Amino acid sequence: MPRLLASIALALTLAGCATTPRTPDTTSVTFIVIRHAEKVDASRDPDLSPAGHARAQALAASLGERELAAAYATEFKRTSQTLAPTVQARGLAITPYPAGQPATEFAARLRAAHPRGTVLIAGHSNTVPDIVAALCACAVAPMADYEYDRMSIVRLDADGSARLDVTRYGAPSPAP
Template sequence: MTLLRLLMLIACLATALPAHAHDGIVVVVVRHAEKDDDDKVDPSLAGSGEVRAQALAETLAGARLDLAIATQYRRTRQTAEPAASAAGIPVTLRPVDAANAATHAGDLARELRALPPGSTALVVGHSNTVPGIVEALSGKPAMPMPETEYDRYTVVLLDADGAARVITSRY
């Protein structure tokens, strides 16, 4: 999907948000952008990843972000920072490690479902956490994410009655 089509989708969602402003929560879930090879444990974003993070921020500019969540790793924080900065909010860290890997997605989904109605959140994860987060939020199976995939985004619309709608595309 081209960036223009993604922008049009987000614009449509942003236009539709007032109808859901009193009863729904919007969660955008993405994997971190392309990583550099500067550190084997905690790499930063590559130049192409920085471009992708900025494109994400531009795409979400009309979405009125209330919360941006990333893991403790530089690549997720650096992916979330441009969008969070544009929204005037900090990036909130939700670490994931061996101790909480089994419960991370469910814990995060509970936290997101407890946001006030009308909230919009960005969640930046990893190829091995994004599908689980989407599934925990929506209750629907999510496609696995290969290590080489950086361009998928998923919008989960959480209705007040607990129902979830999922829109998955590429940017």
């Protein structure tokens, strides 16, 4: 009988461990860096095209229920429009940053402001690779002008080590 009680107690203890909610990771920060979605034309500050709005929705869907600590977009409409579905679903404001700010300065600002959590950043084909490289201290491939589906995920651990994962979201970017 004592063995049976011990077995039941062990089973209940293990079952309790299996259902215990995971504690959020508070020792690292994740930066998700994307380029704005497809634009309606080549003017200086265009809106998103219908394909761009679809990609913005795809971004929100790809992030699912992921909690965000902050969201950043340049002063151009297309970057904030790309983040809009994601931030609206979370009741989060977009923090603007100047597109021309040097990537190393912007990355330092991000790291100082966000020691943990997940931060979403929208930039441009000529700024995203430099921002990602400055965040991870690693080599990053250039971004073609027609590439809209790249999502760079930089995770900085508490010890300062960085990992870069590059994935795709939404419809594949059409080749020229």
